[in-house]
Amino acid sequence: MGTPEPDGQGPAVAPDGGGGPAVDGGDVLRAEHISKRFGAVTALVDINLHLQRGEVLALLGDNGAGKSTLLKILCGFQPPDSGRILLNGQEVTLKSVDQARALGIDVVYQDLALIDQLTVFHNMFLKREKVRWPLLNNRAMRKLARQRLDDMGIGLKSVDAEVARLSGGQRQAIAIARAIYSDAKVLLLDEPLAAMGAKEAALILDLIRDIKRRGDVSVIVIAHNYGQVLEIADRVNLLQQGEITFDKPSAETSVQELNDIVIAEYRRALEERQRSA
């Protein structure tokens, strides 16, 4: 694949002499026995998840199944109660979002990341501005932003537009492009398709396909819409009540199968309700 390793990251495949589970050479990210409780509520029971280099993994599940909690742990926003996270085979403790980002794990939240009042190119370079001291080098940033967006197939008329004027899909695309170009190796996308029309969703799905083609960035997508997800994901994990209950390559499953599983879960919940009533 010819992917350069992130600096200071050590070898991609660390011989695991610690007696733990064997590390798959292709795994860029591994979460083992992750659990998390909030008071009396158990959000995650015993999560085992792995992500291969260049892979797009879809994380599906009902509201409250623990998707967001897992995402927050993987991006360094909150620590797990137990379990460990391995990045390129080496155990890491993610203390903050900043630190996780420095290690190459970047999260893109729906509609949260961008600054409405700033232009597209300023947003793309926020905190990584090109500077010709003491002034911002707007010309260089504009040119690079244009080039990067074109490169990723994000058709924007002008990089000078305030992002407030862009559609949800375009904003999401810019946020993703920013993460990609800030050297993210693992990209966590939280509901990138939520509240989007078909055209908008197509833009984001195309973008994820493009990232996949590049092969050097691995993606975990949290989503609700099975049809859309199966189009782009290599593998699907289903999260139910804090556990991953289903792990299959996309090619071996279908919207029908996923629907059946979820409907069965609803039925169970309904029966439980009726029993307790």
Next chain:
Amino acid sequence: MKRQETNVSETVERAPEAAGAAPGGPAEGRSLSGAVKRAAMVFAEQREATVLVVNILLVIYFWQASPDFLTKDNIANITWIVAPIAIIAIGEVLLLVCGELDLSVGFILGFSGFLMHYLIDFYSVPAVLAVLLCLLMGVAVGFCNGFITVTLGVPAFITTLGTGFVLLGILLITSHAYPATIPNSAEGIGKWLGSSTWAEIIWTIVLVAIFQVVLSRTRWGLHTVAVGGNILGASEAGISVPKIKYGNFMITGFMGALVGLMVTFQTTSIDPSNGGYQPMFYAIAGAVIGGTALAGGSGTIIGAFLGTLMLSILQDGFNLIGISANPLPIIFGGAILVAMIANVQLARLRRAGRA
């Protein structure tokens, strides 16, 4: 790696330029409201130009009404009105843009002149050093405002209300509420700061120019806008929100102290009634008229300068043509309300353009 563009921008991007004009776009039946929106957008974009035009019209009006309006003396008088509030407005714009404000700056202004007097007359500090210490006092009060607001989490309105009162109390206790005269040794540096006719306005123009560039062309300005526009997004991107807010409080404190010295030298007296709330409110009014959004995220220093200039021309002009000053507050109030309504409605229009 390059591939065909997903060309959704034609229909999805709703830049005002494109509204009603995009080929094949959803233009039909909306051209009239589109035109109104476009006009409003142009007004929003050209906010400084709009205020500039109003200023020019006011100058023409007052010049017609009184031949004295464009005399050297009267122009100097206008510069003395505008300079203090324009310089304070620089700080207030930076704070408003990053989502804060400072009510205490007028009391920093008032205390600054007295501090210079105490340092020189009671502690025999050399004049230049005393001036620097006064400016440092302003920065220190700004730091306190930052600490209480950012680190302790008190809303800036309350923080600066409190620190303002404390400063006023210190001023009244130490001065016994009596004016003081300018120390002899400070008269030399005083020429540079305000006692020569055009000193104040030159400082004002230089500072406005510098901070306009700071706000619109440097990382500090960009991060200030980012913090005020989306505090979560800004810190997500790795910007230190406290650093930006502390810094802008300190810049505002510095401006307050500087203006305190300027006013002292220009009026050739150190008066306990200098400062207070009025310069600060005029500064904020000027900023708002010049297009600064109180909610944060947008504003320009030039706009604030033109806004404060407008208020100054009005005040001076009314005086000059001998109309009672009594209706002046109504005009000020009206100008502020019109400007603010425009700000809010245009922000709403922008959001509507996206949703």
